[in-house]
Amino acid sequence: MANIHTEHTTEVAPKNKETIKKIWRVTAILAVVTLVEVGAAYVFPRGLLLFSFFIGLTLVKAFYIVSEFMHLKYETKSLIWSIMLPLLFVIWLLVALRTESAEIFQTKFSDETKTEIPVENKE
């Protein structure tokens, strides 16, 4: 087992006030952003603008969780890129399938593309 921990101390180090303060600050940000989302859901009409706002705030929360809680911000650049770059494929999948869903809708529900069902008693 290779591990990078070379220090094997059993001594308890004192609490770092700064670190703990930072953790709680991130907590406050996550809580406030969630409250803003819920508030916006109650106040503003449903629509593309509101949904874009939600998705934006979701990405803000995701950034804080990944960078601070999962500590990715403090890892080496190569590790950050190894994790973040492949996620671009998700954006591609989203765009591709969002287009596809519009096509499915057209095929199922739109009058222009529906095949005519022969009606027996035409007048």
Next chain:
Amino acid sequence: MATTATIKSPSKSTWSGGQPPMKASYGKLMMWFFLLSDAFTFSALLITYGVIRYSYPQYDPEVHGEVFKFSTEYWPIPDYVFDGVPFLHGLHLPLIFVSIMTFILILSSVTMVLAVEAGHRNDRKDVEKWMLWTIVGGLTFLGCQAWEWSHFITGKEEGLKGVADATKFFGANLVQNQYGPQGFADLFFFITGFHGTHVFSGVVLNFIVFYNVVVGTYEKRGHYEMVEKVGLYWHFVDLVWVFVFTFFYLI
């Protein structure tokens, strides 16, 4: 430029071996790449939700009537499906309960960070305390999930008239759905169920690590890296919930 060849002294480049090139241990690295694959899985699930949702008509007050009611004609608005809060029966309170669930999971993520922080300081007592709080948070979330599911399955008082026969049916399962198209219920069960499975396995892993902390395994080992590894998994579960919350409940 001079054309004399200079003999290079053997340099220790980052990738030439003998050291962790990403300055992270093998275990942490593998946890990261597993989580990347898991992120793809959940992305696929949530994108599938979007695809199926937008291949159905959306509720439009001008077409379907001003007052929203459940119908298989269009995709339901989540605010009208998930509007229950325990002990407050019959009130229309969208998003309240699911926000409480979100806070519980975020807080358990915070206690996990504090456990990792205590691990860095070799503070066994503190690691024990924060791990325990994390486990409590996880179990509380699972309890909320159980309530949410039973509420969803039981359904609402008004029910929905069947198309084939005129009997009413209530709630949802994998063959009928009071709230709208069948796909809505199936996706609810699959996505929240898959996330719930992750939470449950996270709680189990957290408990194993907590046990090891208590019996002093990591103290003997000299470091608390295992807490960090399950911590990464636990934060990921929180991260996924943030996305589920947005795409399933808000939008």
